[in-house]
Amino acid sequence: MTGTLAHLTLAFGLLGNIVSFMVFLAPIPTFYKVYKKKSTEGFQSAPYVVGLFSAMLWIYYALLKTNVLLLITINSVGCFIETLYICFFLFYAPKKARMESLKLIVLLIVVGFGLIVGLTQFFASGVTRGVIVGWICLVFSLCVFVAPLGVLRQVIKTKSVEYMPILLSVALTLSAVMWFFYGLLLRDFNIAIPNVLGFTFGIIQMILYYMYKNKKPISNEKITEFEAKKYPVGEMEGKRFQERVDHKTIDVVKLTALISSDILPVVTKLKENGHDAGHVAVEPQAHPNVPNHIIEVTA
Template identity: 50%
Template sequence: MLWIYYALLKSDAFLLITINSFGCLIETIYIAFHITYAPKKTRMSTLKLLLLLNFMGFSTILLLSHFLAKGSTRIQVLGWICMTVSHSVFVAPLSIMRLVIHTKSVEFMPFNLSLFLTISAIAWLFYGIFLKDLYVAIPNILGFIFGFLQMVLYGIYRNKSKSAMVKGAQLPQQHYSIDMTKLSTITSTSEAQPNTECKEQNVDQSGKIKESLGSNPIIACEV
């Protein structure tokens, strides 16, 4: 939204308007899905951030720059604000990079995302250089650096993640086969040698054992 406002104040910034308009549309769809399917607590915190930053923050910048700055000064003020926001966006992946180093897994850092981030940063870097627009070029230098570092981390921990997944997949199977072996052994042993001891006893109604008096003894078994 800030980049659209910045592009509207400049001349020959059609590409900035189109790409950021498309970005606003896609991000709005993402946020709508997140609010729809997120838990209640997460949904409320997202709505608070959306209200605080996207509406109140943008409205404040819009009003202050419109009434307190004029002409080229307004463009410079907006350029610095847009550059600061862009830097914060490119610094955000640092948390993911830290997670990759800590867990030695690239599960949460897809290679395609890092690749296209780097390509996008390079394209906008040259675009800003050709137009001599430092507010566009400077943030993408940082974007190129972090995108390149993400691809390097992916190359370092890619094989380690695969080996960890293979070990994790084989471990339950080994335990399962051992348990089945023990179970079959116990079952076959119990069937071959039942743990029962039977004695031929004559038992009266009071439960006391007496000597055999009749011809048909009662069989009492202990299992």
């Protein structure tokens, strides 16, 4: 029986490593877009900094235990990948975003993780140290799994799943299942408990995805509703074009009237003095209201 449990634990741990590795690689398309456009375009570094902090916490916890080697392997890989993402982000981020990211790194990685390690090393020992760090990992993991609530609210509000990729949701759900059973078989509830919440939110995300994947986003339904009811699409475009043409025609009429009002008195005066108006070059006076350009109207 003990051998069977050991094999099951190893199997779930290896599957957890594989699925978690896929989750770590999920942001690659995002960073490919950043590379192509040479700009972070409003993307945030917080998920990657938080991911690095989480991986470092779990490595520290695993080092205090004796039987969770597979927890060390995947989180070591995670630390490496998240560090690459952060460096890539800092390279292409504008100055303001770069400074905000550096502040978050200092606050979370340097100060936060440094305090956890320092305080537990100096004020706790043996099993107590592992218990304290385990509780910190548990609470932090629960906070990370609660974070997608904002995405769920946005999906329900907009009826759009644009910002909730289904493949990532499936991968996170599978990862939660694997690590739950890995922690359960090890009787390590600091690993198992947070993944119950992760599995629950993963299922909710997938349900919402299939509910709203064929729905039309609300934002697209609010476009000129009144005009759409009043005019068909073709008539609306024709109406707008006619308004532009009428506006340009009025400008030309005004321009002609203004120029005529300046030239006509000069021509009349020349005729009265006996000059031939047809052979006289007349320069119109500058008028403050004449446009600086001549508008050409084309049908």
